[in-house]
Amino acid sequence: MAVAADGAMAPVMAFALVGALGVGSQWLAWRLRMPAIVLMLAAGLIIGPVLGVFDPVRDVGPLMGPMISIAVAIILFEGGLTLNLHSLRDAAEGVRRLVIIGAPLGWLLSTLALHYVAGLGWSASTVFGGIMIVTGPTVIAPLLRQARLKRRPAQLLQWEAIVNDPVGALAAVLAFEVVLVLQTATTLTHAMWELVLGVTVATVLGAFAGWGLARAFRRAWVPEYMKVPVLFAVLLLTFGLSDAVLHESGLLAVTIMGLVIANADLPSYTELRRFKEHATVLLVSGVFILLAASMKFETLAQLDWRAGVFVLSIILVARPVTVLLSLVATKVPWRERLLVAFTGPRGVVLVAVAGLFGERLAALGLEDGARIGPLAFALVAATVVLHGFTLTPFARWLGLAGGEIPGVLLVGGSRWATAFGQALKKVEVPVLVLDANRARLRSAREGGLPIFFGDILSEAAEHGVEIMSYGKVVAATDNDAYNTLVATDLAPEFGRENVHQLKRAKQESTRHALPTTLGGKPIGAGRSYFELNRMVDEGWGFRTTRLTEEFTIKDWREKNPEAVLFARLSPSGDLRLLAEGEEFRSPPETVLVAMVPPGVEKPEQPAH
Structure with missing residues (x-):
């Protein structure tokens, strides 16, 4: 292994190690039928704070920040690319309720839990609460396949995860823009102007980029073999231009860009989605390994008893109350409501976005931002392990599991x-x-x-x-x-x-x-x-x-x-x-x- 005199690993070797551990963890999880996120978390912590073999800040250096920003941008673009409004209109009433009522209600309850239970300030709580809407589409799919639930509860959980993925990202981005502007602007008028300008530019840029790409693809202005490269080039350009107007507004722009493309009814949409799914697997695993390896023991030590009570409050209070209130007066049976209410695994998207915004908030002088990353890891690890081992028996107890044999x-x-x-x-x-x-x-x-x-x-x-x-x-x-x-x-x-x-x-x-x-x-x-x-x-x-x-x-x-x-x-x-x-x-x-x-x-x- 290429190591410098000061113990730093060569950047090329560092990238290779991150890729091998990320993909290797996902492969091993598939072989062992375990949630991949658990193995990625363990791998990152072992090579990082435990053994000290890999330190992203030391080994990757100034490239780490831009790398994570671009990776998160692509992940959020992928989230927008999954949100087809036609499918949402055709979805069951329960799915629409979980999105239209459940998303804002979940944001509110998560924010309250973060502030009053975990002890974060209102700014950090609001940003992190928006991210916590996401229930992890990359995590829920293998859990559902393993549990083999009946169609309606499976659809409720799957569609909620798919649709709330970009909704949660949008909520977090908007909340962060507000905090950013309020922290950096000199006056309230200046703050409002910065916010309106940034959100408007990001929305217009994202919508125009998505519309332009859809039009170019539909009219065959781009050959088939260049569609994916052109897509990623425009994605990066849109992210960079919007970010230049207002810092981090590029995340909002690329999410809207994905949303526009998802609803453009492109003939090549399936191929685009399949490729970006492969890219997202690599990026998500890479970001997760980087963030886990960046953890310090002193940072992890911040996970005191309040962090444990916070995780329990989300699993046992915030999530059930959100689902049960959202599904009031629907035709969804009570057994299915209970299953959905107590099933809310969070995934790597939450950790990736939370880690990025936590660092940004800390850089703005908000000390609470440094606690967002460890809390995100704790919530993800707890929910994935809990639901990974309890979803199947819980579904069987409620009579909502399919046959034992696929x-x-x-x-x-x-x-x-x-x-x-x-x-x-x-x-x-x-x-x-x-x-x-x-x-x-x-x-x-x-x-x-x-x-x-x-x-x-x-x-x-x-x-x-x-x-x-x-x-x-x-x-x-x-x-x-x-x-x-x-x-x-x-x-x-x-x-x-x-x-x-x-x-x-x-x-x-x-x-x-x-x-x-x-x-x-x-x-x-x-x-x-x-x-x-x-x-x-x-x-x-x-x-x-x-x-x-x-x-x-x-x-x-x-x-x-x-x-x-x-x-x-x-x-x-x-x-x-x-x-x-x-x-x-x-x-x-x-x-x-x-x-x-x-x-x-x-x-x-x-x-x-």
Whole structure:
């Protein structure tokens, strides 16, 4: 490791260390099924105040401030890019209440808790209270997928996190602008003029930049391969110009810029969002590692008993009161209100923005600003750990959790899909059959399977399907190109290893075949849609078999030489869809789901 004589780490090595720890923590959290923020917090504290290996102020130097400012600007732009007003209008009444009533009420209650419980001044409390509206969209999504809540409470929590992300950022930015102007202006008139000028310039710049980019992209003035670079260049330019007029007003400008682009209905919007999500993952993890490593023991020592009481007051008073008052006189059942009221994990966005504003307030002479960072870390760590371990059992106790086994979405109604769905249902795996052709759903409906009439890629499916209850997708229509589109589009959300499709029909020329890099993992033992349905017509059917100590996978294969394996369910409830010839562990109590030829008797070992 490159280290200078004074113990400082080389800047290049410092950047590499931050990137490796940030991404590595998120990967390890995925492997261990833990909240990534907990591991990032631990990594930052270990290399920073504990071991002293990395000190951002010493090793990064004057670049740290601008780096964090730009990273937070991009994070807030991403927040604005998620706020589609059309989706908010179409959202359930509960979601609108949580945003329109809950956001300002949560800001007020958080500010009061910060002032009267944590002991911060009104200026710091107001700024930090605005940031605390954010419930952490990057944290709530994996928690919801792990808990597999029912659709309505999951939607309430997810949409609240998505929409309140930019709303909280706007509240904090506006509050900070007021504090900044009041602290630096010589007279009240001057202060009001500075504030109005800064907010107006930031709003106009952000709106104009968003409108200009949307117009340029829609009219093809920018080639596809340059859209993302142009987007980030304009983002940085907008941030810099607005910041030059009024310090930190650039954060407001880029948030509004993202809001305008989100509502411009761009054809390339999905690609832009996907790339910026990847960039945000890197930036959020990097900022979090930097802030955690910057902590000093004397700063952490400020977390006294009042900090603990403050965290408890937010979790047990401010959050429940905000949600319960917001949902008064709605049709949301009381069990769902209680679940939402006691579920409010905060994420890295809160820490990143709070850390930046805390430093800015301290630089203005407000000593309370230095306490914002440690309080943000304490709140985030407490809520993430608490909800990470209690959301699932709490949801089960309230009867709002889905099945123990992640379900399967079967895209395409057919006789084969119906037979496969019935076999999965027999071993208690949730199944949903989807098709845009109502006639094709008849066999599934008559077979007692849940169905959804519509396109899986449509907005109706996004709002009408309990996506959180399902962990795997099988694209099984008679259209190979559509199957590939579905698998490719859903892979980032479900994970490429959980998206499957039937074998594509052979092309006369390989030049006309779809690229093998697109689509999902194969399923169906190398048989196409037409071959599988012909097998059903010929009398093939699905059988489920539970292996035992006496009846092993070897015995099953000897007894069923022609059978085609499609899935196995482990004793722990892990469902795995199989490709042709795929090897897998098969301990006792493993359940096999296979297609067998006509005339084969049901196995002696029952599936359950």
